[in-house]
Amino acid sequence: MMTLHILNKSPGHPRFGRCLDAVGESDQLLLIENAVLALSVDDIALPGRVIALASDLEARGVSGHREVELIHYDDMVALTAAADRIISW
Amino acid sequence: MMTLHILNKSPGHPRFGRCLDAVGESDQLLLIENAVLALSVDDIALPGRVIALASDLEARGVSGHREVELIHYDDMVALTAAADRIISW
Amino acid sequence: MPASDSVNFTLVITGAPYTSQAPQTALHFARAAIAAGHAIDRVFLYGDGVQLASNLACVPSDEPNWHRSWSEFLTAANIPAVACIASALRRGVINEEERARYELGAANLASPFRLLGLGEWVDRVASTSKVIYFHAGG
Amino acid sequence: MPASDSVNFTLVITGAPYTSQAPQTALHFARAAIAAGHAIDRVFLYGDGVQLASNLACVPSDEPNWHRSWSEFLTAANIPAVACIASALRRGVINEEERARYELGAANLASPFRLLGLGEWVDRVASTSKVIYFHAGG
């Protein structure tokens, strides 16, 4: 079962860490809203496949030097349509 | 200058730690609302003089085994009236 | 035209406009879902999210009015929108019926939004609908 | 009777009722302050705190209605209460004047609350008043 985790909290928020703990090896992590700021933080170990909403990065002026797949809202729809399960943190 | 710090966030909230960092030796720390839960947590080093609102402890069923001065709203008024400066976190 | 692999989404919004980004992200998502041929069978407002249903928001002309944008979208796409009645009444979001029941001076919720119970959400969770939550960030 | 060492307080509430505990804590504080002979020269609602001024909250009869409790207290103690107009308009809390200006169907803010700018807060910060903030917890 592939779970898509949608995370919208800043790295300092308690739920940010809880979400990362819950992401399994075959899961996907989608960073939206303030969570995209995690891409500029060095010492956060983000799990395997990380995806982020491009417009939220652009809004915040984050370039995202980390390995990340940038997507748009239509791709977000496709991801949720394909996921077996979705958890919004 | 004596500062009264009023803290109403749970121990896991980022602002909880920021408040504790800011409490100086001659300052007072007043725990209200969810912040009273800190009294049941072992590994938090609360600064010198800690005060807590009794009704918020009672609401949450926290007995507060730590050294703490329990007060009521009228005492909170007296504390704020006496403080040189008040910061609500 | 629904795509052959089209999905029925239910969107649950729990963050308020002008407080959180939730209603904005949800609207971008909803527009993209419809454009891709998927269906949205319900939008459910819960907790602080019920504020999106208030028709009294006054927004400077150079900023989006999220209540109006959502209302126009819901009407055009013919999507039922429900605000949880228990969340809404406490937060002062009421329709004409509740205005009369509580003998208040005004109502601020009207079409396309309706006030209904959590059963509307349970019904979608129990269905084959994909339920996506849009919470307040932080 | 003001005590000889009485203080002028200004209370700023930024957390909403039925979302945060801020309006409750602030009311307990305000009652205790008046009982002790202090003065409260203004209550200022800012950010989500403006929701406290909405007169449309409908609360089950076995729960306190914080809007009503605050309104009764403010009226009895003759304390001016101001909701920040910029915060309030975006969040759908409007008085009769704004209702007319924006050509909307209803207003939900009335006496003892008024809509005014941040200048009302600046004025208190610049005075000898002790300004206490009641934020949303978490």
Added chain:
Amino acid sequence: MSVLIVIDQAPYGNWSGREALDMALSLAAFDQSVSLLFVDAGVNWLRKHQNPAPIQQKGVNRNLAGAQVFGVEELLADQSALQQYRLEPDDLLDGVAVTEQVHELLSNYSHVVCQ
């Protein structure tokens, strides 16, 4: 379809836990399979002897204690959060099951809500 409602906010300071509990009770009322999981500061909902009368709020102890009677399958609490708040089994409402494996537990549910 089995639903897990996760509560990570402490009681009384904000409304989100209260409204998450309402979600669980509604699912149970409509005969849907639902459990509650308390993590982080959320475990404080499970303390015995809560008395929110002095802050003029309604207690939820009765709702929580009765949750299983109303059809909520399990009240689960994260062991590490209980430890953080020094909550021993005796301090908790009846019927709470302690879990050490929150991550694994999540995968047992087809629908997870973090209100």
Added chain:
Amino acid sequence: MSVLIVIDQAPYGNWSGREALDMALSLAAFDQSVSLLFVDAGVNWLRKHQNPAPIQQKGVNRNLAGAQVFGVEELLADQSALQQYRLEPDDLLDGVAVTEQVHELLSNYSHVVCQ
């Protein structure tokens, strides 16, 4: 009377930083002494090249860049937060002063607001 407005929330995800900035600008407009301090995720308000048009929000870069013109005395940023978010001086709006001593700095102000 000197006021410090502390911003610890990231931009765009919620409104609290925006409304804190309004407080600072209002004080300045009424000729009160005010500075802004950015800590934790709040330092992200200070990034150059923000463009919230794609999420249909108004940018605050112009307001922030102009804050000192409007009378805000200092834009202060916590060094450790800048480091956490890998923000170098070149990444920041003009006119930002970096501080390593947030705690000591607080004591310079007679009125501190954490919106």
